[in-house]
Amino acid sequence: MMPAHASTRSRLLLVLALVAGGLLDACAGTKGRDAARQGGTLRVVSYNIRHGCGSDDTVDLARTAAALRALAPDLVALQEVDCGVRRSGGVDQAAELGRLLGMHHAFGSFMDYQGGRYGMAFLSRFPILRSHAIRLPPGDEPRIALRIDVAVPGVGELTAVNVHFNWVGDDTLRYAQARALAEQLASIGPRYLVLGDFNDEPGSRTLQLFQGQALEIAKPAAARLTYPAPAPVKEIDFVFASPTDGWRVHEVRAVAETLASDHRPVLAVIEAR
Numbered sequence: 001m002m003p004a005h006a007s008t009r010s011r012l013l014l015v016l017a018l019v020a021g022g023l024l025d026a027c028a029g030t031k032g033r034d035a036a037r038q039g040g041t042l043r044v045v046s047y048n049i050r051h052g053c054g055s056d057d058t059v060d061l062a063r064t065a066a067a068l069r070a071l072a073p074d075l076v077a078l079q080e081v082d083c084g085v086r087r088s089g090g091v092d093q094a095a096e097l098g099r100l101l102g103m104h105h106a107f108g109s110f111m112d113y114q115g116g117r118y119g120m121a122f123l124s125r126f127p128i129l130r131s132h133a134i135r136l137p138p139g140d141e142p143r144i145a146l147r148i149d150v151a152v153p154g155v156g157e158l159t160a161v162n163v164h165f166n167w168v169g170d171d172t173l174r175y176a177q178a179r180a181l182a183e184q185l186a187s188i189g190p191r192y193l194v195l196g197d198f199n200d201e202p203g204s205r206t207l208q209l210f211q212g213q214a215l216e217i218a219k220p221a222a223a224r225l226t227y228p229a230p231a232p233v234k235e236i237d238f239v240f241a242s243p244t245d246g247w248r249v250h251e252v253r254a255v256a257e258t259l260a261s262d263h264r265p266v267l268a269v270i271e272a273r
């Protein structure tokens with residue numbers, strides 16, 4: 001066994017060797033990425049998590065967190081989120097995901113369910129200044145849109161709105177919800193994001209409504225389908241950004257995560273102009 005002073009000296013020499021071998025560069029690279037993101041670039045994710053229940057019908061919120069962690073998000077809109085519900089073990093899922101990922105969280109309730117509440121949530125790397133549920137016309141069940149305001153370095157105050165519209169085939173109720181939200185967006189201001197599970201596909205009047213107000217962060221053809229996760233045949237999860245000329249798109253895709261939920265997450269990397 002080496003004397004204590006020799007061991008300390010050896011550890012110091014090892015640290016210096018690692019720095020000389022590139023560890024310092026790696027740290028500098030991390031700081032550089034943070035600076036770039038603080039300069040107005042955002043990694044935004046929309047994910048219908050099905051209350052943490054994967055395509056194998058197992059509830060595993062740690063798996064949900066791992067899928068999100070791999071995307072290194074700044075802002076996450078989550079749909080189908082439980083708070084204190086029996087089917088998911090009584091967990092406050094928004095708070096738990098925030099804890100696991102080291103992010104701020106906000107929850108909005110659709111309705112009471114199995115001893116708790118069921119709804120949607122946001123996770124944010126930036127402090128959430130305000131959170132507000134926008135009540136929408138009901139569909140097959142009560143619906144809201146969840147609005148948050150965050151202060152983003154390099155962007156300023158940004159509003160993000162999380163949606164999960166009615167799912168039934170007849171789009172009458174879904175379009176009514178979309179129109180009600182569109183009226184609200186008109187009073188928000190020029191810079192906002194709308195993202196989530198629209199439960200409608202390209203070409204629908206629901207999508208056309210938002211395309212008329214904001215920039216669709218359009219996915220490439222090879223990575224646009226989002227549902228069902230194991231072998232998707234539909235694109236129903238989207239990201240929109242306003243104003244239409246206010247954002248530069250660096251990347252967007254439906255992520256090939258097939259197990260953690262019945263939807264694939266959508267990742268958009270965008271930069272404020």
